[in-house]
Structure formats: structure tokens, C-alpha cells
Amino acid sequence: MPYISHTDQQRAQMLAEIGLKPEDLFSDIPPALWCRPLNLPEGLSEQEVRSRLAAIASKNYIHLTCFLGGGFYDHFIPAAVYALTSRSEFYTAYTPYQPEVSQGTLQAIYEFQSVICRLTEMEASNASLYDGGTALYEAMMMALRLTRRNKVIVDDSVNPIYRVMLHSYTRNLKIELTETENAGGLANREAIRRALDEQTAAVIVQNPNFFGCIDDFTDLAEAAHSKGALLIVSCYPISLGILKAPGAMGADIVTGEGQSLGLPMCFGGPYLGFMATRKEYVRQMPGRIVGQTVDAQGRRGFVLTLQAREQHIRRDKATSNICSNEALCALTALVYLCLLGKEGLRETAQLCADKASYAYQRLTAIPGVRPHFPAQWFFNEMVLDLPCEAAEAAAKLIERGYAAGFPLSRYYKGMNNSLLIAVTEKRTKQEIGMLAEELEAIL
Amino acid sequence: MKRKEKAMKLVFEKSAAGRRGLRIPKSDVPTSIHLKKEYLRAQPAALPELSELDVVRHFTELSRRNYGVDTNFYPLGSCTMKYNPKVCERIASYPGFAHLHPLLPQLRGGGMLTQGALEVLYETDLMLREICGMAAFTMQPMAGAHGELTGIMMMAAYHRDRGNHKTTVLVPDSAHGTNPASAAIAGYTVKTVPSDEHGCMSLSALKAMLNEETAGIMLTCPNTLGLFNPHVKEICELVHSVDGLAYYDGANLNAIVGKVRPGDLGFDIVHVNLHKTFATPHGGGGPGAGPVGVAEKLVDYLPVSVVVKREDGTYALEYNRPKSIGYIAPFYGNFGVILRAYVYLLMLGREGLERVAENAVLNANYIQEKLKAYYDVPHPGICKHECVLSAARQVKESGIHALDIAKALIDAGFHPPTMYFPTIVKESLMIEPTECESKETLDAFIEAMIAIAQKARTEPETLRAAPITTPVGRLDETKAARELNIACL
Secondary structure (H helix, E strand, O other), X not given: OOOOOOOHHHHHHXXXXXXXXHHHHHOOOOHHHOOOOOOOOEOOOHHHHHHHHHHHHOOEOOOOEEOOOOOOOOOOOOHHHXXXXXXXXXXXXXXXXXXXXXXXXXXXXXXXXXXXXXXXXXXXXXXXXXXXXXXXXXXXXXXXXXXXOOEEEEEXXXXXXXXXXXXXXXXXXXXXXXXXXXXXOXXXXXXXXXXXXXXXXXXXXXXXXXXXXXXXXXXXXXXXXXXXXXXXXXXXXHHHHOEOOHHHHOOOEEEEEOOOOOOOOHHXXXXXXXXXXXXXHHHHOOOOOEEEEXXXXXXXXXXXXXXXXXXXXXXXXXXXXXXXXXXXXXXXXHHHHHHHHHHHHHHHHHHHHHHHHHHHHHHXXXXXXXXXXXXXXXXXXXXXXXXXXXXXXXXXHHHOOXXXXXXXXXXXXXXXXEEEEEOOOOOOHHHHHHHHHHHHHXX | OOOOOOOOOOHHHHOOOOOOOOOOOOOOOOXXXXXXXXXXXXXXXXXXXXXXHHHHHHHHHHHHOEOOOOOOOOOEOOOOOOOOOHHHHHHHOOHHHHOOOOOHHHOOOOHHHEHHHHHHHHHHHHHHHHHHOOOEEEOOOOOHHHHHHHHHHHHHHHHHHOOOOOOEEEEEOOOOOHHHHHHHXXXXXXXXXXXXXXXXXXXXXXXXHOOOOEEEEEEEOOOOOOOOOOOHHHHHHHHHOOOOEEEEEHHHHHHOOOOOOHHHHOOOEEEOOHHHHOXXXXXXXXXXXXXXXXXXXXXXXXXXXXXXXXXXXXXXXXXXOOOOOOOOOOOOOOHHHHHHHHHHHHHHHHHHHHHHHHHHHHHHHHHHHHHOOOXXXXXXXXXXXXXXXXOHHHHHHHOOOHHHHHHHHHHOOOOOOEXXXXXXXXXXXXXXXXXXXXXXXXXXXXXXXXXXXXXXXXXXXXXXXXXXXXXXXXXXXXXXXXXOOOOOO
16 A cells, blocks of 8 residues: 555554554444445556546547636636646645744735735635635625625526525525526616615625626615615626726625636636625635734734634634635635736736627627627627527537537526627637637538 | 744735736737726736746745645644645646536536546445445535535435424534534534543433434544544434434544444434545645535435436436435536545555554554653543644643644644644644554654653743744734734735
8 A cells, every 4th residue: 555654564563562452443443333344446556547547537528619608717727827836835735723834825825815805906805715606605694694684685697506506505594585687688776776675685796797798886886785785796807807896896795706717627626716805894704814913023924813703713603614715726816816917817808808709790790690688798708699599509519529608598598599608818719710600500 | 943034025025017927819809899998997906017937936935835744744633634645636637637617518418528527426426435334425515514514404404304393403512613613504503512521422411402403413433532432323323313313524534434334323414525534635725525425315405416327327417306405516516626536545445445544543542652651641542543632731830832832843843733622622732643654754753742741841941932943933813813914905
């Protein structure tokens, strides 16, 4: 066994030194509780396991040109990202409980919190959460605690996967979750204002929303605040390279999925949830937080702070049950954002928007293909209506080498012909042109 | 001697306007769109401006200010910091896994393009069933505590389905804080069961607390004192007698893997911290993965989707499960973490897994025995994968606390054990060596612990000054909380 160092002789020696026989080690467990030998295969060598897993990996088809998005995107990842995050001092470390030997992780988290605040234009961020969906759920719970109210309004242009998660998590709680139907691709102002009352804890919206449409929620923040409710905005961090930040709209809690910041798609995880808020709400924020301080000699250092909110201190009264963050994913996002820098992120976002705009022109030029929300501005994702069932068209395009987009019929009634198409900076003019030709050919 | 360390600059303090770390390709499309001005941000986000070399130096320097398992012995109790085989990292980076879009199997015909990934999920599920003695697993929970919440949500669904009116979840006083927090967040009232004089949950106290309102119990076995409760099967039966469910917190599964199966003991729900027992890296605090296994009577409540194997041998995702608790994750869990655990399981096989528990337990007992003359052992006798020492003697004799001992260990080149947990032991130091460490490493650690015990008597002031070999000394945590500075804006 390569992962156990003891030789048989050493084991015998160790047992002798502490006066035990091998059978003593489990003598505290009543024999009646012992299990039968496990029915598992024999262990493999590294050579065998690598060839077996290479064969399994080859059953996954990754050669489709990717126009799939839906909140998870095929962005370019610079080589330096993996080179740095694969340093074992980062990935084989634990939660930084001993700050003197964990300054690397702690300073990185402090810097991560800082870039999230700068991107979202908020004052406080935590050290990350599991993913964008659980971050949104935690934001909702935080709003319920802050307002001591029990109603939440969610617009249906918020990612439907996240909306079903909100329902699962609150099934045993006395929370009234109201979903409003979007108005022409944007959050439904009229329905939200109608639903808002003195018992509303929060209004939840997304930008760009699930349809890719861009919105400005300044008016909704005012409407929510006038009733004493909070505005929660879920956002796509790459878009913040050019789009108005949720903080500038008056949002109270901002969350999002950080996968697009240098993390591979990896079949759904590990990903990265981020969360930012106003400084006044920080004591109700879930998750870990790193703070700056000094040692006895006045040297700057970083520690986990405000731990009195957390489960290991407050147990059943904690702000949440989570006792980890996605530290390595947060580090990845930080390294990615540092490499891109101020201009690089802006240019990447602009490139996404430009290429999506080109794709829109090419695809809507096909007879029978029309935008579903013609009046709306979009960032890098759009809903196009096809002259046939979208799921069928997508299936045909897979055979031609394109993951053309996500058919919306699964989540939205009456949108059987609608396809959600995402374009990142990785897609070339030629790939977009080929998609248009292939789509035209199958229609 | 003290290293001369300068305070490290923040990445923002190294920024120079106009510097670039990455060239962005020129646009190859004819359009350059100008979005409506009200939708745009006034100025670009104030990210740092650095060259690639600046970024590489900055993060390489940060990495040097961290202990990891690859650099130092890391006996952090209950965290199970075992060695992470390199081959797992290599395989996780195969493009066939890393570049797979999670929505692909949700397209018509797309499932056939992700057969490899679905196979990994399905096979890991089967192996975990065998190891834990459960009927089925969900791979979706993204951490141990997330698994706890998922398990409690299934517990609630079970009771709701049977028309039971249950309000309370019981947890022992030695439980991880996540147990009561998870139960509370799912809507239950939490009641704490005290430990008896042997360090295990008091059977008589449990009997007195069980009633019709009991939805279930959450138990770690061996517990956070490293002790296996011999009455664990009886506890499960008692809970079942009031139609409650027994939840097994698998945080300490490393101690019994291949020896005892929670399902055989009568547990209905189990979560497994893959990063602990199956050697996926902790990443400085995450990502983890916390698959949850259930007994037959709870299979219908598992979250969607569920990976199934069809008669023709292909894999598919099943969504139509009316009793399911619904989605608890957007997709299939932390796939990259599950994949690493799968590789580890394949490499260990049956025999390797049995060796894990044997050697983890040997190492913990070796440390406990060798140190019992120098530190108090509140619960002597055989321990499982971790031992809990107390610095009560040092506090009394020379005012040296568990914290001072931990910091002195840093100067000796070791990551400290867990301090002040479990809270039911005063001045506790919880040591978990894992099965991976060699006799030589354990001997060096024991020697350091003995030297510290001696120094506590002879020169306690040097321990209070520790650590002195690190970039920073002991940090002012009160100041950090009072003068809150959590972002550089």
C-alpha cells in the first residue's frame, strides 16, 4: 500500500512499544458489530488506474463547439491560473485555524473578498460559499433574519435551477415564496410592487437574467426599501466588466456563481458561490470571513474573524450550518481576476458582448429565426425562437458538432421553440458562422 | 533564530496603472456594440494591474506562507489531513472530465455524450453503498455540512409523508457544531444529550429524552473524543422505537472503514466527507464533497437527479421522482472531488481500505501511549483514529495553555492539533495522525511534544512567545473583530 509507510516490522515494533496486540486496536468494538469483508475489487496500480480512467474520460464527448450557458460558461482560462492554484501548499492545506502558518490562504481570502467588493461595488464579502445557487439561498435566509419577516418575492427570470433550489431548502420552514412572471424578458415591476408588503423580507432578481437580458434594478431597490424589504441580486461576474454593478443599483445582498472566473466546467463542480453585502449587515452574513489585524510587533496579518456567528461557536443559533468555504476555487477566481486586471476584464466582457451581438445578427438573419424578447438589451446570451421545437433542433445540431444552446421548454411553459444561446470570448467568428449555417441547414 | 520577514504587500499595493497580465485577443467580429449607457458601469472595476510575473511571484510567495500536508505533518484532529495522492490530481485534469458542460446530459441525446462522467458517479455510489451498508447514495452535497442538511431534509420528508408530527432532533454534547446548526436550519428544535463518565453519550439521558416528538438523532461514532460507543446499535433501536431516524455523521469514518458499517448498526442516513476518508485535498477550506447514503425506506426522498444504469448498460439521469426533496445542488455535486475519491477507492481496493483503519488507529494509540506520562489523557484506553490530550496539568503547574503548546509545535515544524475541541474536555488537544504518517514522523512529533512539556516547567516564557519562526507572530484577534477590516476598497 503506497499510502501507508509502515513496514510489517515497524508495525510490530510500535505495537510492542505500547504493549498492544494487533487485535487490541479494535477490541473496544463489540464483535457483533463487525462487518463482513467488503465486497470490493482488489486495488489497482497507478499505471492501471490511469489507463482505466483515460478510457472512461474518452466516453465523455467534449469536442462540441459550446454555445451552452444557462449560468455556466466556457470561458478561456490562462495557464498561470492552474500553475499557481495547483501548488500543494494551497491545495493540501486545511481551513486556516492556525493563522501564523496559514497567512497564504488568509491573505488570498482577504484579497478575494476585496475583489468581490470591487466588482459588485459592495462593502463586505465573505470567503465564498458552495455555488451560486446555495449562495442565493443563504442570501434569502440572511434577509429573513435581518428583517424578521417571512415573505420572499422571486422573479421567474432568475435561473430556474436556483429557484427550484430555494423551494427545496425551505420546504419545512414557514416562508411564503412568491414567484412573479417576467414582463417581456425583464423583472416584472408591476407584479413585484403588487406582491410587496410589510411582511416582505426580500425581492430576488438576477442580472443579466436567465434569458441573458440586461436590467437596471435601481427602481426595484427603492420599491423594496420603501416597504422595509431588501433587494437581492444574483449576477454573472464576467458581465461586471462592463455592466453597472448591483451596488450602484442599491442592492443589499449580491450573490453569484464564480465558475466563469477561471474554473473549468468540470460537469457541475466544484464551483464557487460569492456573496457581498453592506457593512451594516455583516454580522448576519453566513460563512467565513477573513479580517486584517496585527501581531505583537505591529506586523500586518490576517485571521478568521467574527466567528461568533458560526456553527462551531453558536451551534443551533448560528447564521448558517456551513463550516467550509470553497477556498481553492476562491483562490482560482482571485488569480484569474489579477491576471486579467482592470482592463482585461473590461475587454473580455466587451468581447463577449460583441460576439454575442454578431451571433444574434447572423442567427436572426436565418428565415424563421426570431428574437424572443426583441425589445431587450442582452449581454452574451439570448433567447431565439426557432420555427420548430428547440429541443429537436438542439439534438440535430449535436450530431453536427454543436452544443447549440439550452431549450427552454424544460423550465418555461409555452417556450417550446425557444433556445437559449450563449457566446463567450472563446467563440470565433468562424464558429458562429458555422453554427448559423448548420442551423439553417436543419430548419 | 528568528527569520527576518517583511510584511507582505497586498496584491492591490503592487498594482501599476497600465500594466497587463494577459493579452486579450482582438475582436474578429465586425460589430462593436454600445449598450445603453444606463446599463453600463461608470468606470471599470478597480482590479489590480499587474504583469503575469507579478501575479506568479505574488501567489508563489503566498503559497510559501502556508503549511500543507505536502510540507508538514498536519495532525489536526477530526479533520483527517491524510496524504492526497498525486495521481488523483492528474486524472481530474483530463480534458474529458474538466471540460464537460454540466447541461450537456439535459439535452436530447446529450446523455450519451457524458457516459464516462455518469459512470464515475454511479460506480462511486456503488462503492460507498458497500462501505457504509446503505441502499443508495446521492453525490450532490458539496460538503459534509451540506450533506447533513440534505439528510435532515430527507428526515423531514419521511416524517411528513407518514403524517408524523415531529419537532425535535437530538445531538450529543460532543457533536460537531454543524449537527445542531443543520437540524435548526431545516426547521427542528435541537436538544443536547449529555455524555457519561466514559465520554460516550449517556444511554439513560437518551432514554429520558426520547419521545413522540423526536424526529431523529445525529451521532458521530467514533465520537470527537476518538471513542467508539459500544451501545451504538441499541441507540439506533431506541430511536426507531419512537419512529425516529438515526443519522450517522461520517466525519470520523476513517477510523472504522472496512471494520464496521453504519448501515449494519441501524443508521438510516449517513454522510461521508470524501475529503477526509477518501483523500481528496482540503484546498485551504474547500471544496469538499459530502455524499449522503440512505436506508431502503428513504430512497424515494433522495434529491434529483439520480444516476441510473439501464438494461443495456448505459447510464441515465432520472428526474421523475415524486417524493424527492428536490434539487439541493444545481447539478451532480462537486464532480471533480467525487472523481478524485473514485480514483482513490480504485487504488486502495478492499484490502487497502481495511489497512486504512488499522494504521490510523495504531498511529493514534501510539501517540496517546507515548505521551500519556507527559499530558493528561481524560479518557484512557483504546482510542480510535484520534486521541484527545489535555493541557490541564500544564495550566496548573506553569500557566501554559493548549494554545501555547500548539504555537510551540509550529516552531518545531509541525501543524498543531485541534485545540479546545471537543469542548467537553478542558484545554483539549485533539491529535489525528492518519494512517499515512511513518513511524519516523510520529517519533519526531512525540519528541517535540515531550520537549514542550519539559519546557513548560523549565522555561514557560519561551512557549508564550511562540511561534517565532513564522512570517507573523500571534495575531490580535480582538482587534480584527472590533476594528473590522475585511476588504481593501
